[in-house]
Amino acid sequence: MLMNAFEWIRLIVGCLFILTGMVIFFTELFGVFHFEYVLNRMHAAAMGDTLGISACLIGLMIFSGLNFTTLKMFLIIVFLWFASPVSSHVLSRLEAATNDNLSAHCEIYEDLEVLERELAAAKEDKNTEMKEASAS
Amino acid sequence: MSRKKTAEEYQKTFAFRFFRWLSGEKDPYIGKVEMRPQKEYQPDQKAALRHEKEHDAIMDRVYDTEHNKWLYRFHRLYQATSILFCLFLIALLLVTISYLPPNGAVTRPVNNEVAVRYIEKGLEETGAVNIVAGMILDYRAFDTLGESHVLFAATITVLILLRLNKTEKDEAEVSDRRFEPKNDAILQLVATFLVPIIIIFGIYIILNGHLGPGGGFSGGAVIGAGLVLYLNAFGFKKTERFFTEKTYKWICFFSLSFYCLAKSYSFYTGANQLHSVIPKGTPGAILSSGLILPLNIAVGLVVACTIYAFYAMFRKGGF
Amino acid sequence: MEKEMIYHTLFILLLIVLSVMLLICLIRAVKGPRVADRLMAVNMMGTMVMVMISILALLLQEGYLVDICLIYAMISFLSVVVISKVYIGIYEEQHHNQEAAEGGNADERV
Known part of the structure; x- marks a missing residue:
């Protein structure tokens, strides 16, 4: 009886994980068709590459129990967490290098110091706002 | 104790000639067979230009679908026929596959005595x-x-x-x-x-x-x-x-x-039923x-x- | 017996859903206006195929299929890296040649 209950719990937990993975894959597909530009689409695609496949594989690992198959699936997850961000980075680099009309889609800072100054200014504004709010 | 040879002496040895031949430094046929240096290919500029022009003109006329109604119709027919042919080929292959015996059935032609031998004696023999x-x-x-x-x-x-x-x-x-x-x-x-x-x-x-x-x-x-x-x-x-x-x-x-x-x-x-000396483990x-x-x-x-x-x-x- | 039936149905359903998603990915790969779009779509398809292979490994009770999955992950990562690098090189070279040709013309005009 106890064994049976354990089996059912395993099934339900695994199903939940796999369902999460499927929902993430669906979100990925939706995002890929919804966004307008490659650099935006990449956010959606990269999410499925890491989170979606790990959720699916964790569900399958719970199904398969403790054996070598589980270890190999864990290795796949580790490998993809290393590799997938890098492939996204390489893809965005390809897009940035080959698009002549990149400024139509996003802001480009030729000099990084300009960006840093703007960010620092924005931070100061926020700080002063917060101080004013606390003072009042 | 090795005897040091001078360079001249070494050049007479067999080893020197052999390695020279091996590395391709000396061609044994030089001086014995008549060889002419190959002439460099020089393309005729005018002829190439004319040829290109003619080619362009022919291509323009052949693919002029706007003025040639029959050509347009032929293109459409060609596309339709190619799609039909692909579908026919797919259907033919699918029908053929449906007649094959199921995977792993005894009646498959692959399941002859060779496979049986591999499966039964493979572990023992290899x-x-x-x-x-x-x-x-x-x-x-x-x-x-x-x-x-x-x-x-x-x-x-x-x-x-x-x-x-x-x-x-x-x-x-x-x-x-x-x-x-x-x-x-x-x-x-x-x-x-x-x-x-x-x-x-x-x-x-x-x-x-x-x-x-x-x-x-x-x-x-x-x-x-x-x-x-x-x-x-x-x-x-x-x-x-x-x-x-x-x-x-x-x-x-x-x-x-x-x-x-x-x-x-x-x-x-x-081979020939003799026993191998390498242990199987x-x-x-x-x-x-x-x-x-x-x-x-x-x-x-x-x-x-x-x-x-x-x-x-x-x-x-x-x- | 009942438990096995549940797992079997679940896996088959998952495979069907994944293959439909794969087809939708293929639409993106065919449609994608830029090269990066297509590469991204192919990478996504690779991810889904990896999940499918893992499911098949459990469905057929053949653990070694997960090895293939690992190799698939490696090859898809490698393909993205190599193709993007080669494409950037070719693009930059063409760009450079074009600019050189235009610069030469400008000099002639002056």
Whole structure:
């Protein structure tokens, strides 16, 4: 009886994980068709590459129990967490290098110091706002 | 105690002449056979221009679908017919497949006495748990030897077609250096982690070839992929420290000749119901199944080197 | 017996859903206006195929299929890296040649 209950719990937990993975894959597909530009689409695609496949594989690992198959699936997850961000980075680099009309889609800072100054200014504004709010 | 020879004396020896002939420095036919220098090909500019013009005119007239109604109709008909033909072909193949006996049925023509023999006696005769490894590296080892040589011959052919001479090579390298993204810090950091893991996984596949699925070909491909990743992250300068044309030559030579010698033993020991002198070992252990493990290693080395060599030659025209 | 039936149905359903998603990915790969779009779509398809292979490994009770999955992950990562690098190189070279040709014309005009 106890064994049976354990089996059912395993099934339900695994199903939940796999369902999460499927929902993430669906979100990925939706995002890929919804966004307008490659650099935006990449956010959606990269999410499925890491989170979606790990959720699916964790569900399958719970199904398969403790054996070598589980270890190999864990290795796949580790490998993809290393590799997938890098492939996204390489893809965005390809897009940035080959698009002549990149400024139509996003802001480009030729000099990084300009960006840093703007960010620092924005931070100061926020700080002063917060101080004013606390003072009042 | 060795006697030192002078340069003049050495030039008279057989060894000197042999190595000179081997490295191709002296052609024995020079001075004996009449040879004319090849004339350089000079294209006729005017004729080429005229030819191009004529070609353009013909093409313009042939593909002028706006004024030629029949041509337009023909194009439409052609597209429709090609789609229909594809559908017909797909349907034909599907119908043919539906008549085949189901996978694994006794009535399949593959299930004859040869397969039965492999399955029943394979473990006993070759000592390999993986029947496929026992089949391709023991029963049909000469077949696999031929496959390895095909890989080697393919590399040589690509080398003949794509090889650049010294100055062209330098130019290609310069353009490579200038235009391609180099020193990508993120890729380099990840490559330092991943390349050893990939290569170790490839070695695992090769060494596990006689115990489970895998073997020389797939493991070699994985190791080659790891080398290609390393090359992409760090550039040719780093890989040239350990892998040059010479390395490739020696690795291929030793692997293939080892395979040849190791498999020829069946000519004088194993064949014709004679007993092989190489012990089989206990099935399931790493050091078992006779010669299958070393043969797997030889095949894996050849495949890994071939994949890396192909990539390097298509990118740079040399190693 | 009942439990096995549940797993079997679940896996088959998952495979069907994944293959439909794969087809939708293929639409993106065919449609994608830029090269990066297509590469991204192919990478996504690779991820889904990896999940499918893992499911098949459990469905057929053949653990070694996960090895293939690992190799698939490696090859898809490698293909993205190599193709993008080669494409950037070719693009930059063409760009450079074009600029050189235009610069030469400008000089002639002056």
